[in-house]
Each structure stands twice: as C-alpha cells, then as structure tokens.
Amino acid sequence: MAQPLKLGLFGFGTVGQGLYGVLNETRGLNAEIVRICVKDRQKQRPIAREHFTFEPSELLEDPELDVIVELIDTADEAFAIVQRALANGKAVVTANKKMVAEHLGELVELQQQYGVPLLYEAACAGSIPIVRNLEEYYDNDLLSSLSGVLNGTCNYILTRMYEESVDYAPVLADAQAKGFAESDPTLDVDGLDAKYKLVILTGHAFGTIPAPADVLTLGIRQASAHDFQFAREKGYKLQLEALSRRLPGERLASYVLPRFVRPSDLIHNVSQEFNGVVVEAAFAEQQFFMGKGAGSYPTASAVLSDISALSFSYKYSYKKRAQNAPLALDRDVTLRVYLRYPTGHEPVLEQLGVHNIEVRHSAEGVSYVIGRLQLGTLLSRHEELRHEPFFLALMPEQPELDQGEPAEAAAAEAVAARS
C-alpha cells in the first residue's frame, strides 16, 4: 500500500479530537484526515478552520476520499451518512452503537451490495477487540454465551455506590460533573447503550441480530443504598449485565439486567469505567476480556484499529449469519430475581407475575422478595411500570446448585432456566 488512506471525518467531539491526536502521534499508520465535517459554524475549534467544512457532500462526494469516519451523536443522521458513503464506494468506520444496532441487517446488505466494508469495533465495549474476536476466532457452533459489563457509566456509578455506600442521585450528579455521564443520562442508566452493544455482539457471536425492542432491558435508575446493603450482606456486587445465551432448540435468551454477582464471577472485578466481556465456549470454556469501555482515547484507539484494518483490506465476513438459520428469541425463560419496593406496593409483584417466592423481607418501609418471573412477562409489562418505584436485579445461580452440580449446568440452569 503505497498511498496513504485518505479519511473524511464527520464530527469533532471528544472522540474525533482523540482520533486526530492519535493519528498525528502514530508513525505506523498510513492514513490522514483530509477534511472534517461539523455542524456548528460558530463553535471555536482546537485546530485551524481550513480543516473543516459544513457541507456533508464535500466529503461524501469527494472521489479522493477512501474512508468515511462517522463520529456524530445522532443515529438517524449517522445512518444517512453511512448509507450514502457506502453507496459511493467508500469504506466506513463508525462508533455509533445505536445506529449500527438499529440497522445492522440493512448495513450487512449495503456492504454486500456496494462491495465496501463497514467496521464498528469502537461501537462495542470501547477498546476491547471483541467484535473482531467473535467474528474471527470463536466458532459459533461452540459458543454457548456472551455476556458482560458493557456500559462504563453504569459501572462507574454502581462501583461508587458499592464502595462509598451512597445513593444513586448524588453519584450520578458527581459523574455528570466529572464528564463520566451525559447531562441526559437516559441512554446509559436505562441500559439502552448496553442493549445496542449487546445486539451488535449477538449478531457476531451467533449470526442472529435481535431486534432491539425484543431485548429485555432494565437499567439502574432505581438502584438505592438498600440494594447495596443487601449485596454486601450476601457478599455480592451489583452490576448491569448484558447477556445472550444459546438455548436448546435453536433459541436465544437475550437481556440487559442488573445482577448480583459473586466474587467467583469473572465480571466481579470489572470496576469503575471498565468494560468486561465473558465468552463461554464448549471447549475453550470461559474467556474474559477487559478494557476501558469509554473515554475519547480508548474509543479513538478502536477507531484507529479499524482504520488500520481497512488499510489491510479487512472486512467482517458475517459468515455465521450466512451459515445459520436465525435463532428465535425465547420469552419463556424463568429468571430468579430480587425485587425491592416500598412496603405497600405489593401489587407490583402480581403485575410482574412473581412466583415461587423464596424470601420475603420487610423493614422500615422497604420490602423485597426473592422469587421467579418470566422474561416475557417482564418484557411486556416493564414499560408501563417504569415509573413504579421498584428495583429488580437478577440473583446469582441458586445456592443449592453450587454444591455437587457441574458448574456449567448450574450456571445454565440459573441464568436461563426454562419454565
């Protein structure tokens, strides 16, 4: 490759600026940013005005550019940019998880139609090379589950609540002040960001791309000091886990839920703004990947690695998707949960169909139960109940299964017991 790759960049926020800095400090990579398209004509920029344009077509229609790097916030605009770039024969690198998750099927088709690659390692788990490992290394036939902590903001908040015994609101406010959480934290704390990442990773792990709306997603907004007191008493941590697990009969369980985590669990040590991913395969057993999940430089480094891969003609092959009939999302999965609510709000138990209650606890106006419910019921009802003051988290595998049973059977049974 004699000629450097010529890049057109959309967006010049923290990641875009990080990428610009990283590219300038990297000898090895044969690529240069030719022009940057931004929206705000008034904003002061840290580099000279001549690098910028406000007209997308100056990048998208420029035959000199090989690659479009898309780093804007808005998913719909990003999708329009990516569509046009691919149609114009340009390779694309993006970090926009919402856009990729919502359009992954179409994006696979577009890549095949126009014969140009789209890479998005930066959209999933920051600097961890998980998309590429799922795509290249783990044979789908042997892969039983993919799970992990995929949102650094939630993990930062949960780590601080656990370590400092403080409540949700002040930790969120502090995280916002420090730039670890957005002023509108919805995408992060309601689990949507983790859901988008899970959708993409599930596509590369199993060849099936779940519709985001079908993935049960509860966040951490209702977590309180009560839940952390419970966690500490039991020797657990509380983490927001995203999981997709293959079930018998070509089915798939897929959800994002808070979960109480034992010290023996690989994600137990994922703290602060780190992300961690666990891949379970039949013969390799558990594999664990951990790295910074957010921040301008870790994300920029993933973008950079995709650019580097393009310079060696890398593309995702999506071979699992081509080889396999899609797995069906299973709603009939029984979950073992902890459900905490203000004493007196017991109707929520019936609304969520909680059954097989093992533990009922009530003290000083706060109650919790430990019992079971169906994934499908929760998926149908949780939206209408989202303003109800309850907090739900998965419990770890059943204690009685810890002894004697093979670990894998116990984990499979507990995480996704069929009713």
Next chain:
Amino acid sequence: MAQPLKLGLFGFGTVGQGLYGVLNETRGLNAEIVRICVKDRQKQRPIAREHFTFEPSELLEDPELDVIVELIDTADEAFAIVQRALANGKAVVTANKKMVAEHLGELVELQQQYGVPLLYEAACAGSIPIVRNLEEYYDNDLLSSLSGVLNGTCNYILTRMYEESVDYAPVLADAQAKGFAESDPTLDVDGLDAKYKLVILTGHAFGTIPAPADVLTLGIRQASAHDFQFAREKGYKLQLEALSRRLPGERLASYVLPRFVRPSDLIHNVSQEFNGVVVEAAFAEQQFFMGKGAGSYPTASAVLSDISALSFSYKYSYKKRAQNAPLALDRDVTLRVYLRYPTGHEPVLEQLGVHNIEVRHSAEGVSYVIGRLQLGTLLSRHEELRHEPFFLALMPEQPELDQGEPAEAAAAEAVAARS
C-alpha cells in the same frame, strides 16, 4: 470451500485426543482427521487401529493431506516434522511452544519460502486468542508492553500456597498426582514454558524475537511459606510474571520472574490454572485477556480455531517484523527485588550485586532484603547460583510513586527503571 480440509495428526496424547473429540462434536468446521502418526506400537488407543500409522512419511508425503497438526512433546522431532511439512506445501498447526520459540525466525522464513502458513495459537496461553490479537489488532507503534501469567501449572501451585499457607513440595506433589504438573516439572516451575510463550508473543507484539537464552528467567522452585507470609502481610499475591516492555531508544526489557502483585493489578485475579495477559497500548490503555491456560480441551480448542482459520486462508503476516528494525534487549535495567535467603548466606547479595537496600529483615534463621539489582547481572549469574537457597521476586512499583505521579510513568519507572 467445498472440500473438507484433510488433516494428518502427529501425536495422540491428551491434546490430540481432545482435538479428535472436539472435531467429532463440531458441525461447523469442514475438516477431518485422515490419519494419526504415533510412536508407541504397543500402546492401547481409545480409537480403532486403522486410524494410526507409525511412519511419519505416510503423513508428510501424502499429497491428499492439506494440513499437518503437530502435537508431540519433543521439540527437535517436532521441528523436523514442521520443516518437512512446510517444504511439502502443507499448512501446519502446532502447540509446541519450545519448538516455535527456538526456531521462530527460521519458521517465518520457511513459511515465506514455501508459501504455506504455520499457526500456533495453542502454543501461547492456551485458549486465549492472544497471538491473533497481537498480530491483527494492536498496532506495534502504540504498544508499550505485554505481560501476564502464562504458565497455568505455576499459577495453580502459587494459588494453593497462598490460599492454604502450605509449602512448595507438598503442593507440587499434589499437583503431580492430579495431573496439573508433569512428573518432571522443570519446564513449568523453572519458568521455561512461560519464557517460550513470552518469546513468541514478543515477536508478534513488537516484531522482535528475543533469543530464549537472553530472556532472564527465574522460576518458583524456591518459593516457600516465608514468602507467602511476607505477601499476605503486605497485601500482595505472588505470581510468576512474564513481561516484555518497550524502552526508549529502540530497546526492550524482557523477563520471566516471580512478582509480588497488588490487588489493583489486573493479573491479581488470575488464579488456579488460568492464564492472563495484559496488553498496554498508548491510547487503548490496559487490555486484559483471561482464560484457561492448560488442559486438553482448552488447548484443543485453540488448535481447532487455527484449523478453522486455515479453512478461511488465514496466515500470520508478521508485518511488524517486516516494518521495524529489531529492538535490542536491554540488560541495563534496574529491578526492585525481594531476596530471601537463609541467614548466613549473605554473600549471595554481593554475588547478585544487590544495592540500594531499603529493608533488611532477619528472624528465626530466615533473612530477606528489599533492594535493587541489574537485570544483566542476574542474567549472567543466576545459572551458576541456581542451587543456592535463595528466592527472588520483583516488588511492585515503588510506594512513593503511587501518589501524585501519573500511573503510566510510575509503572514504567518501577518495572524497568534505567540505571
């Protein structure tokens, strides 16, 4: 790929049998073992006699075979097999770390000369896909260090010594009885196995393949309950760490040494027979990979993944080696060490050139110092002193650097301070 890959297998020990089982249980992979070459004509085998031959040329000269899978113990015989297989235009998959480490430069040339690939993911850190990640994902320009726990046997022994406060000999005996350690444990407990893996990984991380003899390697044979008492008092664990770190001036520090590890260290949680690898890159910061480092099925799964990669025409490109002048191994690195010896054996301090002693401790016939020594001195002298009754381990970064200094500078300073 219409035709299945036809494999010839050398060796039918635990990994070979694991591979045979894994291949038979895997639908997705288009490959079959046509014939297996073994040595012992008398040994009972778990599968029918017709699968076996005792004549290497029946595999190596068979034009029908596409791939030779080499899973024998002896490095020299393995190298002869691999040379002949490559010369005959056959792709090769091997798990033999000693053979690959000792001949990596030649093996790169042979692959280029004959235009066929050699893959050896199973030779490094069992089931962790680290060779491929270093080769494909981490740009060498941004990579500052590669380190980790690479020997599952040592880690198993050290974990049990730590958790049960028992001494080395009974734990080793028990590990041997359970099949976690060989009857001759030298390769593992003297750090040689970890060294071979480090040599290979260093080649893929930095493009420089160190000569195994130039990599300072001390094992855990002399570890005792005294050292674990020290570790517990300080809040450390003791692990055998392999490390290669890029130093200023196109130099490289590379060694395998026991190290006291803080809870904040990523490898702190690598316990039992697991392996863990930490990759430090300028912008991605620390990335951590963990998985089973030994055992027939984890190793077989790495072999299987290489076979799968061959079916998609994958090969290592060794581009860092082609792009870069080799880094020189730096002997002039100052190490901060803990050195424990029987009181009265103080001459060992002078023999090893221990200086800047911060702590001297002596009680009940056992002494230790904390001080500094030069990597080069230790490399020159440790062979002649190997029967001396001392135990040496690296200390973590200096306490005074924990406060205020940027973490990266502190770590770099501590791990590889230039004198």
